[in-house]
Every structure is written in C-alpha cells, then in structure tokens.
Amino acid sequence: MTDQPQISAEKPSEAPADNAAPALEAEAIAAYLRHHPEFFVEHEELLPALRIPHQRGDTVSLVERQLKLLRDRNIEMRHRLSQLMDVARDNDRLFDKTRRLILALMDASSLEEVVIAVEDSLRQEFQVPFVSLILFSDNPMPVGRWVSSADAQKAIGGLISGDKTVCGALREHELTFLFGREQGEQIGSTAVVALIHQGLHGVLAIGSRDPQYYKSSVGTLFLSYIAEVLGRVLPRFTQSLRSVR
Secondary structure: OOOOOOOOOOOOOOOOOOOOOOOOOHHHHHHHHHHOOOHHHHOHHHHHHOOEEOOOOOEEOHHHHHHHHHHHHHHHHHHHHHHHHHHHHHHHHHHHHHHHHHHHHHHOOOHHHHHHHHHHHHHHHOOOOEEEEEEEEOOOOOOOEEEOHHHHHHHHOOOOOOOOOEEEOOOHHHHHHHHOHHHHOOOOEEEEEEEEOOOEEEEEEEEEOOOOOOOOOOOOHHHHHHHHHHHHHHHHOOOOEOOOO
16 A cells, blocks of 8 residues: 555546556555544545435535534534533523522521521422422421431431432332322422431431432432531530430
8 A cells, every 4th residue: 555545536548557457445545534534635636536425315525524524513513512511501500599599598697597598499499390308307396397206217317328419219218208208199290309417417308299300319410519618507406315325
C-alpha cells in the first residue's frame, strides 16, 4: 500500500491494466480518510468524480454532505445544551427552595415552627403530594407526630439503619406506618431519609403516585441536605428525643 491511496474515476473506454493493484477495502479507505481529513483539500480534482447518494436518490457534493452532517450535529448539540440548561434551571429553583427552608429552620424558635416549616415547604414550595415527618421519642409530645423507639425499629428498622436516602417502592406495612393506610394506598414510590446527628431523631419521607418517580437516590441530594439540617435543629428544642440506636 502506498503512503496515501489513489482514488480515480475509471474511464469507460480504457481497459484496466493487467498489473493494476487490487482496490482498497472500503474500511481501509474510510480509516485513511478519517486520519487525513485534509485529503480532499489537497486533491480537489477528485471532488467532481465523487457520487454521494442523497436520501431522495439524487446526488450532492461532498461539501453539501459535510454541511448537512455538521448541521445535524449542531441541532443535536443544541438539544443537549437545552436539556442541560433545563436541568440547571431546575437545580437553581430547588436550591432556592432548599435555602429558604433551611433558613426558616435555623430561625425557628420552637418545635412547632420546625414541624410547620418542613411540612408547609415540602407541600407548597416543592409540590410534594405526600409528606411524612415522624420524630422518635418514648414520651408523647404535643407537636407533630411522635412514635416510640420500639415501634419505629419494628416497623421501618431497615429504612433507618443507614445514613443514605432510600428510594423506591416500599412494603405495605412500611407505607402504612409512614403515611397512614389511606395515603399509603395511593403511593407508588417514596424517598425516605433518617434524621441523624449524634443519634437518630426521626425520619422524613416523601411520596409520589408515580412508581418510577423515586426509583433511585439520584436527584434526592436536596432532601438529604434538609434531613442533615433537621437532625441538628431538632435536639435544640427537646431533650426527650431518644435515639433508636
């Protein structure tokens, strides 16, 4: 094989030479041109002889074909950029909502204000249809929903055994414990995160009717941030919080 392939148009009136070299394989030609994109710049005389089929069966020049490919790639890149911009805007909105909630938790002067801030923000700001904030204590409290350590461990021990957000479909008894029977029957997927800081103080769960909505921990970063702040704020207002662990 020579240093670069010779592409020529065969003249109908001339018979091929007996000692003509075998035609290069299509893959070899494509590989060569891929590594030498300037080939047709240096051999412009070959361009008129090229025939590239159009989708309608016509022929177009190599330049026109290249322009079409570049145009298609440009459209694809614009779509990808648009998707990235949409994700960025969604993240900006989530960040702003999370920031406002965290500031409200930091400014809260009572346990009642903490509970109200969390539930109102998730339902109204984040538009979450199902919200459950359960605090753990062996002594009943007048604010929010409280359960004993033993009841929590028995019902959802597997969901609160780690420090990661658990996402997906839950078992019937877990949904009933977190959301109640009526709401639990409507929920297709959930995200559950434990409220941990020097002990386990409660659990925060959100739900969706869509079984695929909370299918992985991806996208629950802001929920984890809220839970981390809650874990630090809650012990300031009551000494009756007792860790399940």
